[in-house]
Amino acid sequence: MKIADILGMSLTNLWRRKMRTLLTVLGVIIGTASIVVMLSLGIGLRQSVMDQASQAGGLTEIMVYSDMDDGSQEEKLLGDDTVELFSGLEHVESVYPFIMYSLPVQAGKYEGTFEVYGVTREYLKKIPLETGKHPKTDKATLSLIIGNQVRGDFWEVKSGDYPDELPDLDFMTVPLIGGIEIEEIAQEETSEEEEGEEYFDSDFSESEPDFDSDDEPDAEEQPVTEEVTEESWEEMSFSSFTEDMQRVRLKATGIIEGTEDDYSEYSYYCYTDLDSLKAFLKRYYPGNVTIPGQPTDRSGKRFRDLKYTSITVNVDNSSNVEDVLSTIQQMGYRADANKEWLEELEKEYLIIEAVLGGIGAVAMLVAAISIANTMTMSTYERTKEIGVMKVLGCTLGNIRTMFLAEAAFIGFLGGVAGIGLSFILSQVANEVIAPAVMADFDLGARISVIPFWLVLAAIAFSTLIGMLAGFFPAQRATRLSPLAAIRND
Amino acid sequence: MGASDGQKDARAVVIDVRDLYKIYEVGTTRVRALNGVTFQVYEGEFCAIVGTSGSGKSTLLNMLAGLEKPTKGEILIAGQHIEKMNENKLVRFRQKNVGFIFQSFNLLGTMNALENVALPLSFRGIPKAVRLKRAAKMLKLVGLEKHALHKPNQMSGGQQQRVGMARALVVNPKIMFADEPTGNLDSRTSKEMMTLMRRIVNEHKKTLVMVTHDDSLAAIADRVIRIVDGRIVRIEDRTSGTVLEFHQKKKTPVKQENTRHPAGEGRTDTGVFIGGSQK
Numbered sequence: 001m002k003i004a005d006i007l008g009m010s011l012t013n014l015w016r017r018k019m020r021t022l023l024t025v026l027g028v029i030i031g032t033a034s035i036v037v038m039l040s041l042g043i044g045l046r047q048s049v050m051d052q053a054s055q056a057g058g059l060t061e062i063m064v065y066s067d068m069d070d071g072s073q074e075e076k077l078l079g080d081d082t083v084e085l086f087s088g089l090e091h092v093e094s095v096y097p098f099i100m101y102s103l104p105v106q107a108g109k110y111e112g113t114f115e116v117y118g119v120t121r122e123y124l125k126k127i128p129l130e131t132g133k134h135p136k137t138d139k140a141t142l143s144l145i146i147g148n149q150v151r152g153d154f155w156e157v158k159s160g161d162y163p164d165e166l167p168d169l170d171f172m173t174v175p176l177i178g179g180i181e182i183e184e185i186a187q188e189e190t191s192e193e194e195e196g197e198e199y200f201d202s203d204f205s206e207s208e209p210d211f212d213s214d215d216e217p218d219a220e221e222q223p224v225t226e227e228v229t230e231e232s233w234e235e236m237s238f239s240s241f242t243e244d245m246q247r248v249r250l251k252a253t254g255i256i257e258g259t260e261d262d263y264s265e266y267s268y269y270c271y272t273d274l275d276s277l278k279a280f281l282k283r284y285y286p287g288n289v290t291i292p293g294q295p296t297d298r299s300g301k302r303f304r305d306l307k308y309t310s311i312t313v314n315v316d317n318s319s320n321v322e323d324v325l326s327t328i329q330q331m332g333y334r335a336d337a338n339k340e341w342l343e344e345l346e347k348e349y350l351i352i353e354a355v356l357g358g359i360g361a362v363a364m365l366v367a368a369i370s371i372a373n374t375m376t377m378s379t380y381e382r383t384k385e386i387g388v389m390k391v392l393g394c395t396l397g398n399i400r401t402m403f404l405a406e407a408a409f410i411g412f413l414g415g416v417a418g419i420g421l422s423f424i425l426s427q428v429a430n431e432v433i434a435p436a437v438m439a440d441f442d443l444g445a446r447i448s449v450i451p452f453w454l455v456l457a458a459i460a461f462s463t464l465i466g467m468l469a470g471f472f473p474a475q476r477a478t479r480l481s482p483l484a485a486i487r488n489d
Numbered sequence: 490m491g492a493s494d495g496q497k498d499a500r501a502v503v504i505d506v507r508d509l510y511k512i513y514e515v516g517t518t519r520v521r522a523l524n525g526v527t528f529q530v531y532e533g534e535f536c537a538i539v540g541t542s543g544s545g546k547s548t549l550l551n552m553l554a555g556l557e558k559p560t561k562g563e564i565l566i567a568g569q570h571i572e573k574m575n576e577n578k579l580v581r582f583r584q585k586n587v588g589f590i591f592q593s594f595n596l597l598g599t600m601n602a603l604e605n606v607a608l609p610l611s612f613r614g615i616p617k618a619v620r621l622k623r624a625a626k627m628l629k630l631v632g633l634e635k636h637a638l639h640k641p642n643q644m645s646g647g648q649q650q651r652v653g654m655a656r657a658l659v660v661n662p663k664i665m666f667a668d669e670p671t672g673n674l675d676s677r678t679s680k681e682m683m684t685l686m687r688r689i690v691n692e693h694k695k696t697l698v699m700v701t702h703d704d705s706l707a708a709i710a711d712r713v714i715r716i717v718d719g720r721i722v723r724i725e726d727r728t729s730g731t732v733l734e735f736h737q738k739k740k741t742p743v744k745q746e747n748t749r750h751p752a753g754e755g756r757t758d759t760g761v762f763i764g765g766s767q768k
Contacts (some may be wrong), residue, residue: 005611012599356605388595391556392609393584393660396577481558486547486668 001398010405012289013378021410024367024374028414029421031461036454038360039322041429042353049345060093062313062325064335066295076332077295078308086313089327091320095310096123099277101293104240105250108174110167111239112154113365114250114272116144118277127266132172132254135272139279142178142272143251146171148258149267160238166260171252179245180284196235200260219376242423246284278306364462367414375407375473386477387485403474404467411466415459419450422458426450503664503696504530504553509562511548511719512675522548523559523720530664530698530712535690537710538700545719549667550700552589554577555579555668567663584613588657588669594649596641596656602628602648603637606655613660620659631685647678651667658689667699683709 014021048345064086066078078097084097099118104111124134135143151169155162163419241247256266277487285291288301293309313328313335317323328335379386386399426448434447500503511523522545530534530536540546549558552564555571564572574582583589588609596605603624610620619628628634631651641649650670657665667686671679687709690697708715715723 001612002614002616005617191490361688384595385597386595388591389612390580391554391583391589391591392612392656393580393587394612395580398612483551485591486556486610 001394001401003401006401010402010409013382013402013406014409017378018192020377024370024410025414025417028372028411028462028466029418031287031360031367031465032415032458033421033425035122035357035360035456035461036419036450037425037429037448039353039454040422040426040448040450042349042356043451043454044447046346046349046353047449049349050342050447051241058313058320058440059318061338061339062315062321062335064311064313064328064333065302066307066309066334076334077303078333079303079305079312082308082333083311085331086311086328089313089324091316091324092313093316094122094314096120096272096312096314098308098310098312099274099281099293100309101277101281101485103181103292104245106157106177106179106239106241107154107169107171110151110154110169111157111241112150114144114150114178115268116142116272116277118274119271120274124271124273127271129254129259130257134251135251135253135276137263137273137275139276141251142248142255142276142280144270144272145254145256146252146270147256147267148260148262148264150270152260153268155238157239162299172255175248176252178248178250179241181242181245182289188271188418189435194317202233206406236260247282249439256344281306287476313467329336363446364465368465371407371410371466371469374410375403376476378400378406379473383480383484386480387482390480391485393457400474400478402478404470407466407470407474409466411463411469412459414466415462418462419455419458422450493609500531502529503532503534503567504698505563505565506549506553506567507563509549509552509559509564510553510560511545511667512560521719524551526562526716526721528714528721528724530696531693532696533688533690534712535697536699536712536714537707537711538714538716539702539704539706539707540716541702542612546700546716547704549716550666550668550698553698554589559588564648584609584660585662588660588662588665590650590653590657590665590670591670592672594641594653596648596649596652600642602633602644602652605641605652606659607761609656609660624655624659627659628652630658630689631655645678646674647681650674650678650682654682654685654689658693658695662695664696664698667697669701670726671701671703672698679703679706 049250064082066076080097083095083097086092096119100115101118102113102115105114121137124145127134129145130148132145134145151167151171154167154169156167170172202458256264256271258264258267281291290296290302291306294302313324315324318339321337325335325337325340389399390396429448430446506529507527509523509526510521512705513520513522514718514740518666524545524709526545526549538546538549548557552559553566554575557664560571561569562572566582566744569582571579571582596602599607600608603621606624607617607620610623615623617648625634625637630672632652633648633651633655636644636648636652639648641760644652650673654670671682672687674682683706686699689695699707701707711726711728712725713723713725722735726732
């Protein structure tokens with residue numbers, strides 16, 4: 001029997017019991033929609049978390065840190081040779097070295113700290129700007145682009161208070177003065193610590209979220225255009241500037257993209273060109289003077305060349321991350337990859353999805369039972385008809401296929417309509433419920449996401465469920481005796 | 490073809506039944522629906538199996554069509570042992586060799602006359618255009634071309650049965666089985682039906698085996714096999730004019746008559762029993 005004929009007969013049979021078919025399909029619609037909507041919530045949740053995670057660093061990134069705690073590990077320091085070494089590794093696409101350097105900054109009546117990253121030009125160009133432009137390589141001046149959240153950590157020098165709202169501070173126009181402290185003799189204490197710091201210092205450094213100066217120290221300095229004459233620093237009782245600090249003028253060339261409510265991985269830091277920062281550091285810390293953020297050798301002296309605070313290694317493909325990571329770790333470097341914890345995170349969300357899907361599946365189970373019931377009823381009703389067909393030469397396989405096709409149709413129709421219902425519910429969730437529940441989260445975050453594969457999978461699944469539910473009734477139909485055709489009602 | 494069992498008939502044997510038993514167990518008692526039946530049906534023959542209700546005639550027909558398995562014995566149809574076939578093989582066998590006419594017509598209510606006639610062809614995988622064409626031809630043969638698009642519930646019983654006959658014919662079967670084909674029809678329509686069946690057998694050289702309880706209808710057949718309590722008691726061959734009658738538990742004929750009866754007329758000797766029943 002031709003498959004088109006079988007399908008035609010199945011459809012005819014469904015059609016002649018419209019109400020019953022409709023009710024059974026309705027069950028499948030609800031079953032499909034409950035699974036799809038539940039899964040879409042899980043997927044939405046996972047996606048928003050993953051999006052945020054990958055914003056903070058891609059899956060192909062490996063971070064290599066210099067070991068700041070122990071200056072004796074000379075061979076594990078990150079220098080230009082290390083950059084070259086990593087660049088030569090297989091699967092490595094690009095290598096970005098960073099130097100981190102922090103210094104106190106006065107800006108008008110406010111004071112705070114700039115955490116400055118010296119980055120390669122290539123990296124620098126990738127940072128999106130709200131206003132201004134990217135700094136050029138400039139060995140005379142330290143030109144910075146400043147994170148959109150940096151001003152939130154500036155306090156009023158006179159009162160020592162943080163303004164209730166963001167300080168009215170435009171780094172582009174206000175003169176910026178950085179303080180450089182020279183320690184004549186290398187001390188045991190950490191170089192970043194500044195003499196004469198007041199307790200506010202610790203306050204402000206703690207108040208900078210997401211910032212780990214031990215892990216990613218990077219210093220940038222701006223070239224000094226002029227030595228700032230003594231200001232009335234004595235009056236500024238809440239200033240961390242000390243008398244013997246050298247004052248240098250810094251220049252802001254741009255503000256990093258984002259409003260006061262936006263947060264990105266760049267928001268809290270300042271960035272400058274790596275070569276500019278190196279030149280700046282060499283100029284203001286001549287000779288053997290310890291540079292904040294730079295490692296020292298066993299005797300407390302700094303190394304001849306500037307060392308990098310961290311190196312980011314980009315791998316060509318996320319599947320190669322583990323290989324490259326272990327290679328670097330075997331070389332003795334401290335390194336980790338976002339991929340590792342993202343994978344853990346992903347696993348957790350998959351479990352959540354599975355649980356949600358399982359809850360939705362209960363409705364589908366009920367729908368499957370209803371399909372089985374409908375099909376069984378159908379075989380009872382059509383006992384005679386099946387007998388007649390057998391006598392007229394319809395094979396058992398064809399009869400089975402006919403019933404399976406009928407059940408599959410119910411599943412398929414329910415699946416398609418269920419997907420339609422799911423999209424409506426998903427839309428409602430995103431537009432009505434999401435803004436109410438997730439007001440604090442990112443704008444535009446969707447709590448329900450139905451990817452295309454889920455559409456296909458749901459329809460295939462509901463069709464399969466229909467066939468499974470129809471299997472035993474179909475089997476029963478093939479076993480009906482053709483003698484039923486002979487009996488007279 | 491099955492071997493002739495000694496009859497000096499040159500005609501080919503299409504159905505060869507040998508020593509057939511069918512025993513039902515009803516509770517603790519065993520009911521012998523068929524109790525050793527042996528006979529042949531020849532090609533192109535109109536054969537009527539006659540008996541009262543419960544005589545076993547319907548059981549016999551069911552087994553000939555492969556709808557029921559015998560307890561013992563052999564059935565050869567077109568040379569094949571159908572008692573040994575499983576259900577799948579039986580279906581294929583029916584597809585190839587058998588057309589069936591039901592007492593209660595058994596047309597599918599969702600289909601019109603034409604589609605009903607075409608249905609057996611669809612089971613054989615014949616494309617729609619071809620099968621509708623052949624079905625239309627068959628409907629014309631039974632004189633229903635004007636009702637092709639009518640649903641069964643829009644037709645009279647006689648018309649429905651003619652559709653049923655067209656449906657049996659459409660697959661061009663070697664053998665047609667008819668199970669009380671006029672059982673649900675009035676006497677006038679029944680007569681028309683029998684005439685039509687006679688005509689088709691004659692014109693299309695079909696073998697037709699019909700089961701009926703009505704002697705007057707059986708009279709139109711070439712051969713009449715009478716069954717009582719699961720045994721053949723009499724075989725009357727009206728083409729050769731021979732009558733075989735059987736004693737109880739013996740399969741040898743005991744009496745031969747040379748009376749020749751005109752076809753189509755009611756018989757007068759239907760009440761003659763020579764073999765007795767054991768029950």
